[in-house]
Amino acid sequence: MTDARSGAAAEGRGLCFACAHARVITSARGSSFVLCDLSRTDERFAKYPRLPVLACAGFAKLEEPRGAQGRPR
16 A cells, blocks of 8 residues: 555545645545645635645645544644
């Protein structure tokens, strides 16, 4: 299995899964969405970007692996 920080874009999941600004949100019905925290302060970024995101001006590499809830451990 490929590490999320090194092969996310290659696996078709996009940059968001390896970005410090992204959070995975799970709805009450069980659907999962990626929320971009940069959207709160910069209108260039979509609140819920279409995946996979292959290029992003705001990308910041996540230093810690994500846990099951989509947050850094």
